[in-house]
Amino acid sequence: MFTFTVYDLLAKNLADNIDHQALAHGSIKVSYGDLGQRVDTIATWLHENGVQRGDRVGIYLPKTIEEVVATFAIARIGAVFVNINYQWTLHQLQYVINDCNIRILFTDQHRIRKIEKSELINQLDHVVVKDGTRESPKTTLWGKIPEITFTLARGAIDTELAALLYTSGSTGNPKGVMLTHLNIIQGARSVACYLKNTSAYRVLGLLPMSFDYGLSQITTMFLVGGTVVLQPVMMPAEIVKSVTSQQVTGIAAVPPAWMPIVRYLQDVKTDLPSLRYITNSGGKIPPTILKAMPEVFPNVDIYLMYGLTEAFRSAYLPPHLFHEKMGAIGKAIPNAELYVVDPDKGLCEVGETGELIHRGSLISLGYWNNPEATADKIKPCKHLKHIIGDEKVLFSGDMVRIDEDNILWFVSRTDSLIKSSGFRISPTEVEDIVYESGLVSDVVAFGKEDNFLGQAVQIAAAPIDETPMPVDELMKYCRQNMPNYMVPQKVHDWNGQMPRISSGKIDRQKVIAACMEKLYDTTTD
């Protein structure tokens, strides 16, 4: 059996690996066979409820077996799964549901209450509720879905849309990155190749499936017939407990998770005999933590990686280069090509800095319903015409440098996108919510370099009238209306009107520069 689509990742295991453990969640073990049956049950229900090929179906669940079941059930019938981060607010959920016209949503008993009380319930045809207790015309209790399955038609071919992953840009609202089955399968192949994964592997599923890095833990393991150990709780003590009790062979995490884990292991030296590798993506790990990693993870391969949701992953640093090239993003992953291009002079040489351009089958179809934004990032590159003609490539928006050994190093972003705790945040998203509070007349959001977070969200805000800035009230509003990672670390109280540019818009650069100056003035070193 060959693997063409996302469902094939599961189906192949049903053919030749049916009793192998697919998922573990605490003491609960789910074999590929069990998973296959549960997926068929939900796929049948979706089919019976009118879900067609290409329809978008939402999943708003925490890290659970059900989250995986729903994802594969949707893929089974050729519909498009849209995993929405469980920590997102109702407002953000509503945005996604409207943006891609989701009619059916999988969620749990905690979230359903707020959904039912809001406008959102009117826009949905059905909500399937995990651990739900109250049924209503629009809600179906997951536990009550009958275990009858029908033979379902073949779901999709690999060029079709499999998933939408919502992620932020430098302006505006989050956009749905369109991933085909081919994108996802090729991504899993490339990763399994350089990580040398096999069916004996047991990987920790710590990251959300709404994040391509989190999704890939499952797709990569299923590709090789391995096991995913679900880890819903990001406490270092609990993670270490899972690694030892579940014989975990690989951990994938982002910098804000690695830091507490490393500090914990420095405090409580622990043997992790099953662990073979750890990976990082989503940002830079601070140098002190990087240096400590080989000490707390002896005999473990450390992979630093880099990628954009728009093309899943671009680069990795082979573990044998970890010491020599500590902090680098490395080189192209198997089956992808990377170019470093200066917009004016073209291909960069050793020692030069330019924009990273990704070429290959991992490039997504673009942004849902936004051909302009898509055409802006995925397009031919004139400086590569002599090599690849008019083939479309992905412009990452990241500046990188090539060193004398052809290893790449991240330098900076080219735009105002904020990256905090591994999450992409557009300044506009933050500003929109702050404006809605009714407490400010002007606001500019920006990222400030932060050792722990990558960048910290900060805002400059001018109060309404000449009253003093109600900082506490504003912060409370933010905490209530934003996901945690978006809440500003600091509010710069702006006196008077913010400077404008000729169009009448706020001169963001000037405002940000003034805030940065103040920050550096007040530091003593």
Add this chain to the structure above:
Amino acid sequence: MAFNRETLLEYLDNEMGLEISGMDDKTPLFSSALLDSFSMVELISFIEKESNIKMSPTDVNLDNLDSIERILGFLERRSQ
């Protein structure tokens, strides 16, 4: 300030945005994903500040923090 059930409930309600009415003292907080890792960091700071206890990395686990009952139990054991 005495750290008691009311202080904790108020904090979870006001600062963490949890719907206290739909919860009881045994409702899982972290294993259910009601609270995420950001909330965990803030909650720990709050607990340490209000109760004058320093939590070690090994203290940060589900047994001690995963419900209102467990948090209060942990504090009681620690203050003895």
